[in-house]
Amino acid sequence: MLEIDPQLCTGCGVCEDNCAFGAISVVNGLAQVKEQCTLCGNCVDNCEAGALLIEQGEAAVKVNPADYAGVWIYAEFRHGEIAPVAFELLGIGRRLAAARGVQLAAVLMGYDLQDKAQELIWHGADEVFQLDDPGLKDFTDEAYGNVLAHLIKEHKPEIVLAGATAIGRSFIPQVATSMGAGLTADCTDLAIGEDGNLLQTRPAFGGNIMATIVCPDTRPQMATVRPMVMTALPPDKGRQGVVHKLDAGAFNLAARVKVLASVITAPDKVKLAEAEIVVAGGRGLESAKGFALLNELADLLGGSVAASRAVVDAGWIDYPYQVGQTGKTVAPKLYICCGISGAIQHLVGMQSSEVIVAINKDPAAPIFAIATYGIVGDLFEVLPRLITELKNRTL
């Protein structure tokens, strides 16, 4: 429960201002907590008087952390390829494994894996647990979850990381639940704390604040990591590692849900997550037609277009182009926002871009707070000029 020390509380109201749930109000110079309180702890950290305290209590489920060792990553494999996020996970996984003085292993499952395990070793894995079976051709939560849970129970890694992709976000929660393990979603930073626990940092409240999560009493410590946030190591083809080819007979690959068909619809052109230059449009485009200008600029720069949630919701462009908390995360060299006001939900998906250019009519638009270069103006005037200028430059 959130406790308020009436001796220390100065009634300053900082807690009230910082509560996303409206669960604290200052009454007669004293903070009062209401039923909406979720014990998120934001107020405790913001209270300069140290008047707020959350009683943590004794954990109900406990394991001995010393029984668990090693860092694991789940290497997603679909339609013949390892997902790029797997290599990013190996990048951060190497750092964590070094900090803990343990091995880094990857779990690779699917059908017709060929020699993909080798790529995982080149990118930093010491070991690969590989299960290649027709029963894993299609992704089902049940079969994939059973295999991963089985391996975790057998080998007891202390940390298990997976990509926050459609597949990772779908089946990893069931694995964590069945282990009684904590799971932190969509991490943007991972590190080892002084006490050896995994510090898992993620955006909360739509990116308004960052929260660092720990799981001191349970193992493994599990986290999903947003794609494009961690950096993959360059492949070292001289790296040696061990590939454990597992026998499917030892695993339960039965799944109640059947995949009848697997359809790829995202057109090839949308390599949004990999584009080095992204031109994004928001409500300021006024209509679906506004994307013609954006497409022209993106083509000229060899980049991809993207969009805010508002215009995807309005149906001006398809969902695969959406950047933000509920869309894709991108981190290109250059991100040009046209007519995007800069709602937190959008910023979360693009604020790691190296250079951000914002073009907006409203000088007070929050997007300017994070823009490397800002232009206050009508995008229908600015963009044609920019296109002309860029064309002249390349002549």
Next chain:
Amino acid sequence: MKIIVCLKQVPDAKNVRLDPKTNTMSREGVKSIMNPFDEHALEEAVRLAAEYGGSVTALSMGPPQAGEMLRGAVACGADAAVLVSDRAFAGADTWATTYTLARAVITLGGADLIICGKQAIDGDTAQVGPGLAGRLDLAYASCIKKVQEVKDGVIIAQRMMDDGYDELEIPLPALFTVVKEINEPRIASLKGKMKAKKVEIKVLDAAGIGADPKLLGLAGSPTKVDKVFAPEARGERTMLTGTVAGQVTQLVEKLEAVLNA
């Protein structure tokens, strides 16, 4: 078909903004709403019950004020509403939440189908749907964007993937989560609002769902918040000035290094 739809009341994050000067949240005008993904879950539940026959129970875990949101669910077509509420639930992470919801579902006698929104916009974890399915040992699929048919105890549906979609056959009993593309939530009818006014919202506390107090709330949560902090501000920022033509020229010069890379 007995359908339970799980709903969460959340702060309306659209209106939560960071004050760039003080780097604190501005909550002005922020009210509590039904999690937007859950509106689609509710709509799908009501639609399926109407088409294939059945009843819809709206289930929420939250403070007493979430009862109002549940009334809204009844106004939009749910037949009954159940609120699981107890101070002991406060501070629950997704592990403790799925335990609590699973106990509630069992107390309600189970369901043929449970529908959840893909994720809640306050936590964005997308863990409660899959976790709940795991605890109840139900067939499960996430991110359903279309239910094509329910026939002979099997649902044919499309699951959204990063590169397209999968067509699935999901046997009942099952749980699935939905994305916004699945439907257009209805506006409450006058008749629905009348019904919502009169409906009795069943409230269950920790004892009422037969929960082990040790597994609830903060103590039952494996994940602990170590600290919270404001996101780091970005580095150098320049507002360009002058005529539009002048600003564009400056911009192209500034971007030279990026464009030549």
